[in-house]
Amino acid sequence: MTDFTMEVHDDGVAVVTWDVPGKSMNVLNREAFSTCEDLIDEALSRDDVKGIVITSGKDTFAGGMDLNTLASIREESGDDAAQGLFDFIMNGHRILRKIERAGMEPKTNKGGKPIACALPGTCAGIGTEIALACHHRIMADNPKAKIGLPEILVGLFPGAGGTTRYSRMVGAMAAAPVLLEGKMLAPKQAKSASLIDEVVPADELLAKAKEWVLNAGPNDIVKPWDTKGYKMPGGAPYHPAGFMTFVGANAMIHGKTKGVYPAAKALLSAVYEGALVDFDTALRIEARYFTQVLMNPSSSAMIRSLFLNKEALEKGANRPDVPDQKVQKVGILGAGMMGAGIAYVSANAGIEVVLIDAAQESADKGKAYSEGLLDKGMKRGKVTEEKKAQVLDRITATTDYDALEGCDLIVEAVFEDPKVKAEVTGKAEAVMNQDGIFATNTSTLPITMLAKASSRPEQFIGIHFFSPVDKMLLVEIIKGKETGDIAVAKALDFVRQIRKTPIVVNDERFFYANRCILPYVNEGVRMVQEGVEPALIENAAKLVGMPLGPLQLTDETSIDLGAKIARATKAGDPDYDDTTDELIFWMESEGRLGRKANAGFYSYDENGKRTGIWEGIEARYASNDPQPELIEVQHRLLFAQVLEAVRALEAGVLMDIREGDVGAILGWGFAPWSGGPFGWLDILGTAYAAERCDELTAKYGERFACPPLLREMAEKGQSFYGRFGTGVDSKAA
């Protein structure tokens, strides 16, 4: 059975059906594309065929390109990868152009056959690009269906004509949400965005598509850009209106991507340069930019981490081989900010929730948090009254531990105090299922130590959420010394239920994420102390793709938390480097605790809006002249993080570099363009990275010392993904 099949119906409509065997969603590979072309050729040449409907045998249309195809082309092409990719892309353009021209005479636009695309459901990437090449697009009114071109979100752009076709259909400005933001649209929105032409009831989809094909006139199948006098909607680049659009778009995209995401710039260039020439030349330009993006290591790194490996982790790449551990009833201890958030995401995923706090009022407040979020969702039309009621019904807010009866998972989110935690552990374990799992949401305390309070330490685990729970995509699962496989599987299955991305790490101080974030923040603070201008520190971080500068991040997480961690760390570690304490404790004593105090590294107005760096900083730490080079500041900020990631890998805290990379991007927004800390080191090259470590160490101290693993890899000329690869081999141990 092939991915595409064709059946010519009695009414003269050839129905080409895409149905990849053994897959839940269609993805396109080379062989299938070629089969599709053969079928189109046959239908166009057969006299008994009046027109064509392209549809899917599944309840969705397509998920996009099979990304392994691109990888194999790259491999096959050897040293000439750019040529191989360009030829492949141009071949795709040729096939889609064949569909679009449908046998028409080039000059007269006569003699073609109508081709409609019938979309039963979700359609993304090249699926949408195939649809755009057709003459008419009909989508089923399927509540789950979304259509769009989300390539930009993984560091690519629509490179099978989608960029050129859609921008010519609606104009550069109107195309922006779909092309530049990668927005996926519901059928009705997609119709107003001209991505599709009709929305019909699902059971009429094929009939309506055929009806269109059988009634289409010769002009209905000619694309505007194939007629004389075509003008780009909204104005071509040097039309006065288009001029403003492009000048503005350049600035906005440049500002938003900070120059580190090559895909958006390439996309915009394909639109701009394409708009100045005829359609076929525009496709060639698009192909050149798409090739350039595919050849950029950042794009491969982003696809790897944000698409392939994120999905692999979500599907349980590192899940122990034990039976399904789906959670039925979760007990959440502590209804503060974190507990309330965990309750919401759990109930939202259909899990029954018992939300416990010492006072009923606090428990109720925790539940009200869910209500607030649901109300917000209703305002945006994303949540129905019915759904709201269902979700709230699943949450029982109480002070009564007996309500934990029947819980197969407990998530403890009480104060970061071992005593309090030990107490609630005992109380919960007495009531919950004997074979259930107890998880702590601690961010600072060792799991192994907390597990001592448990009567069943193999059933004890860390599940570390990030704040705000409903927004943050990452969950860090921490194995204590005695944590068993069932507990790990339970945590992973729970995370999957609540549709977040898990990483599994071993138990060492600050686990993985916080371990890497702290040196980042500290490096920013050190630079302030040295006299680097705060603006340069903050801008340098943003210019290398960090979502927040280290000083702003400190304001967001609060200075007193930093001071608290500093004191605790100092107490427990004889080698503790206390350089930054001087600034942190001073800020604390000045009451500049961060955003919550409306005063921190930044000044804030009465509405909590940042108004600029606080003058007190400059007054205390005079800025140096000259200031360091931008790249020096950036390297200090990034190396501080990635070296910690390497050390976490060496120490076995991190067991899989994929988790290290995905976790860093989702957990604290580590420069997504780089694919994560290990992706970044691979882009730099381990040899150069080791060399930089030595330079930074000489200038700034031992914290930049090259970890032995990195040194060894530099000497052997290895890359992280080359050595630790993906899948089973990625285990560092």
Add this chain to the structure above:
Amino acid sequence: MTDAYIYDAIRTPRGKGRKDGALHEVTSARLSAFTLNTLKERNNLSGHAVEDVIWGNVTQVMEQGGCLARAAVLASDLDESIPGLAINRFCASGLEAVNLAANQVKGGAGDGYIAGGVEMMGRVAMGSDGAAMAVDPQLAMDSYFVPQGISADIIATEYGFNRDEADQYAVESQRRAKAAWDDNRFGKSVITVKDQNGLTILDRDEYMRPETDMQSLGSLKPAFKEMGEVMPGFDTIALMKYPHLEAINHIHHAGNSSGIVDGAAAVLVGSKEFGEKWGLKPRARIRANTKIGTDPTINLTGPVPVTEKILRETGMEIGDIDLFEVNEAFASVVLRFMQAFDVDHDKVNVNGGAIAMGHPLGATGAMILGTLLDEMERADKETGLATLCVAAGMGSATILERV
């Protein structure tokens, strides 16, 4: 090498560059031709006296397109054997035309030239010729393109000029321009623009607002704040290029920036022999001229490095220059120039500048050179320097020496 001299320099008055401006009715070619004819007549030149007409013009589309220099020659009383060269170095085009002419003379390629330029900003809108630098994503992003107003505000931020200083500068420019007119200091070079019947169209700069004071300027909103901070957010681009800055201080507005006007100017440049042949007395020697490229984002700082360059090339020091004309594109441009060289405002733009009288892009360079020469003669100064900032990060400069 042959020396190049200036024999005459004239300019039209500057008309408001909008439909109620007096020159709005005049075509670009006709105003150019009128200026060429005036220069020809008052110097008793024949129609074929010069080698070429080098004509600066920035927005070379529509009626200013298609080699306006040639159109101007054909529309004038000059002989058809004079070809015509249209050039564009943005705001320095008029000066660049003179420099090119001088260098041709110095190199022996012809004895005499008319050089100058025109810009009818009310008839052909600034920016209507497109610009890949702003529109092409590769170019715009690689060069951190921002509009010039943002660049002027970056200068203010980087070099520490506040709104009051810029406004004070603007008030002074207005005061000086009025005083200069009252004292008839432009009499030597300003020509009266007349129609085909000999009727006067304009005989005086009409853009000036001598009543301008700090209070009236204070009521103006910064012109580039919105595009900088909100849509499309050019400040972000500025901070990406200059990450040590925390925010851009938007201080410029219509009152402390150059005005949009119509106008033309022409300079007669020639060798010693040229003067002898036509019985003309040289007014000044063009001692040196040069140009430079610099950072395109801060864009308008060119007068500083180009002045450093020309001083280096001539072995002169800043103190050797008696008078300066620094084009007043924006207040911060001149403030930065004075700050960088520590020169007194008494030596700079002594008769006002483009903030008061306007900046007809393609003509201004030739206009300020004439203004400089007039003032050197009036005040009996030996040496003067004219310089302009140029879009996309360039600068031009010329040093004159009286003979």
